[in-house]
Amino acid sequence: MGKSRSNSPADQPSLAERIRHEMDAFTPSEKRAAHLLLSHYPFAGLDTVAEFAARAGISAPSVLRFVTRLGFGGFPDFQKHLREELEAQLLSPLAKASPSDKGQGAPALSSFADAVIGNLRATVENIAPAEFDAVVTLLSDSRRHIHFTGGRFTGALARYAESHFRIVRSHVDYIEGQSALWRDRMIEIGRRDVIVAFDIRRYQEDVIALCETAAKQGATVVLLTDPWLSPIARVARHVLPAHVVAPSNWDSSAGLLLLTEAVVAAVTKRLWETAKPRMEAVERLRNEKA
Amino acid sequence: MGKSRSNSPADQPSLAERIRHEMDAFTPSEKRAAHLLLSHYPFAGLDTVAEFAARAGISAPSVLRFVTRLGFGGFPDFQKHLREELEAQLLSPLAKASPSDKGQGAPALSSFADAVIGNLRATVENIAPAEFDAVVTLLSDSRRHIHFTGGRFTGALARYAESHFRIVRSHVDYIEGQSALWRDRMIEIGRRDVIVAFDIRRYQEDVIALCETAAKQGATVVLLTDPWLSPIARVARHVLPAHVVAPSNWDSSAGLLLLTEAVVAAVTKRLWETAKPRMEAVERLRNEKA
DNA sequence: CCGATTCTGAAATTTCTGATACAGCTTTCG
DNA sequence: CGAAAGCTGTATCAGAAATTTCAGAATCGG
Known part of the structure; x- marks a missing residue:
């Protein structure tokens, strides 16, 4: 501009x-x-x-x-x-809303926290309830197969989501976005599959390609991105944008994490009947090993 | 109509x-x-x-x-x-006083967000500024080697931290917490090494063991955990606790992410002189590949 | 009181914006 | 798999808005 x-x-x-x-x-x-x-x-x-x-x-x-x-x-x-x-x-009133500057506290930390909190507020504001609910419903469908993926930094969030979902329900995995390995797996992706992609600026070519390919094969794509929307939005059925700007050289993923955790909580609640015994079983297995 | x-x-x-x-x-x-x-x-x-x-x-x-x-x-x-x-x-100043139009913004999401925001506030309050600064200083020391690790869920946060640090400075890696593979690498861990561990309840045996071993060999341990403190705290030089309770069957890691991002931001700023050319070089390499 | 300077607005001009028609493409449904 | 419906972008146009021109009005200095 x-x-x-x-x-x-x-x-x-x-x-x-x-x-x-x-x-x-x-x-x-x-x-x-x-x-x-x-x-x-x-x-x-x-x-x-x-x-x-x-x-x-x-x-x-x-x-x-x-x-x-x-x-x-x-x-x-x-x-x-x-x-x-x-x-x-x-x-600005939002930024200086919290008078938490008690003189103490690492100023870097406290101002950073204020910015992040502002992001979370803004993120919640801008989520369409119907969109959120639709995503929860989609991911609560146990007949679907769910695949998480993300970019350089957001890949960690995808893993985070996957590690929770894996315990709550079956047919969950993580697809490495960066490598070319996913191309092989695409052959198994179809109408019953759901791709949950995390992608913020600068949007990553391979993740975009992954989603486009998956969409082409009939998979449903859910996108978590920044307010400027990754190009994946073009092929995504549902988009959940989160504010990411922070006083840093990096973007903040806190908003994405918030959405992720909220979705996990909602899905866990909805699937509780089946999730509870499943979680207990997982726990039992872990203890045996140890 | x-x-x-x-x-x-x-x-x-x-x-x-x-x-x-x-x-x-x-x-x-x-x-x-x-x-x-x-x-x-x-x-x-x-x-x-x-x-x-x-x-x-x-x-x-x-x-x-x-x-x-x-x-x-x-x-x-x-x-x-x-x-x-x-x-x-x-x-009307009253109109924007409370931006949480609970009219019906996905109630699950909005109440969850309120809880998370409360966690962030509480987390910032309870961090000792000196501790935060000490961690930043420690991780800004380019002579040190930094290793990130974490448990089932927190491993993703460790990866998130690692993916940023890797770009800002050298001698950074991620150690898989769960597998027994890290035992081999311990031989190379010594006085100049820093372990940054993420661990919240239920604290994970293998991560604890990793940190104890590393500490015994003279490594400096930094711990990000919940307010009840992982057992790792006993061998840790620095501890940054974050509030994690949320209206969910799961704990929220948002506080940990906040701390992580704040540290990343502070270290990036402190190392800017060397980080900037390094980041540009990384960018160049990425573009060549593409 | 008169001339010079400055200020002002009607009208002409130009730029740009919002609106529309239409054709290609995708998706949906039978 | 094919037809119908719907969505989207390009090209184009009409019209409105900003800008310039210029002549008249007000003001000021002498």
């Missing part, structure tokens, strides 16, 4: 402040525009030039001159700045 | 809720549009159709069909509704 001008979202002084400060340098009609904008900040500026002009009681060109004087390349530029400022402002 | 323009600003249910609710009635591209909008609500919808379409990875007409299906007369209508909703929400 190439922004044309110098309207960086990091301008410390909000545009409103700047306008107040430069108010006396404005011409009369510019003042009227400024007053309107400030009195309904920033929504008045999100309408069209014509509407803004009418509401301010001035002409369209005057509005244009006004935003030009503020240093914007044009009206769209101006609106974009307002939107970005608004978005930043709306998201 | 006639598709009138019933977009009065007083529609009780926010548009976001309605979209979440009707999600499964959407076509694939409509879902992509919906996901984009929900993940950046409502700002994504304030751009132009073209930009929205590009960001969602679909065509402009699909976006138009999406907003039409939502019952709007056109895209400007849709935008107007978003602006009004936003303005109303911003003016």
Whole structure:
């Protein structure tokens, strides 16, 4: 997204402040525009030039001159700045919502935690209940065969999911995403199979290929991804996006883990009748070995 | 029902809720549009159709069909509704006080998320800052060799940590906890080695044994565990406990993941001078292969 | 009070955006 | 397996919105 001008979202002084400060340098009609904008900040500026002009009681060109004087390349530029400022402002209270900065606590850890918690909240907000339920139902169908897979980092999450599912029900396995080995196994993938794929940016070619192949053969694909959606979404029946941005050089997978654990919990509950004896049996076997 | 323009600003249910609710009635591209909008609500919808379409990875007409299906007369209508909703929400501070619209967001998911968030808070509270910093310092020492390990479920977290550390620095590997294979490798474990072990209840015999053996040979052990502390704590130099209780038959590993990611972030930052070129090199190699 | 400068708005112009028609493709259903 | 239905993107168009032009109005200085 190439922004044309110098309207960086990091301008410390909000545009409103700047306008107040430069108010006396404005011409009369510019003042009227400024007053309107400030009195309904920033929504008045999100309408069209014509509407803004009418509401301010001035002409369209005057509005244009006004935003030009503020240093914007044009009206769209101006609106974009307002939107970005608004978005930043709306998201920030969430970041500083928790006053957990008691001075103590590794600051790195505590701020990181705040960001992660924000991610979890946002993730839950954006999940469609029907989608979540559909996934739970799908994975509770004991006639289906379930295969988990993931990329470089998300592969670990796939393993995590698999290790739980394996205990709750049968016909569960993990497919190595990176190697070319999965191609052989594809011959057995069909209509009754479910692929649960984890994939966040940068999306991984081999995982995408795996899912496309599986989908082509009639398998049902469930995707856990970031809000920008892996290309796998094209072939996926169900998509569960999670927010991943954290104050780090890496993305955070906490949201994906949350979804995974919630699904595991729900499926376990739904299959409890059969899962309980199964889990006891697993436990017995483990103890014998030890 | 006639598709009138019933977009009065007083529609009780926010548009976001309605979209979440009707999600499964959407076509694939409509879902992509919906996901984009929900993940950046409502700002994504304030751009132009073209930009929205590009960001969602679909065509402009699909976006138009999406907003039409939502019952709007056109895209400007849709935008107007978003602006009004936003303005109303911003003016009533009460509206956004509790973002957990429990109206019916998958109840299982949302209550589960609340529990997990509580765990994260509690985890951060109970971490000794000095301990956290000491772990970061230890793992930033490039002369050390780092080995990750874990149990049945936590092994996935160890792999997750390993996959990140492997890129940031050298001398990193993963030791399979369950198998007896690690006994052979113990001969190479000594004073310069660090074992990072993940272990929560029920604590796993073989992982415990691994750590005890390694400690006996002079290795430094870092333990990530639950608040009841794995027996490994006795031989561990540093212990980072995380809360794990969730409304499920299983424990939640989200706290452990949080700690892991926070450590990864901190180490990456501290080693940035050497990590950056290393990461670029890794990236180059990956691209060549592809 | 007059001329110069600045400001302002109506109208013309240009750019760009939203909307539509249509054809190819996929999926579904018999 | 084939036909029907539905979905999606390309190309295109109409129209609206932003921008520029320019002439008239207001203001200011002398």
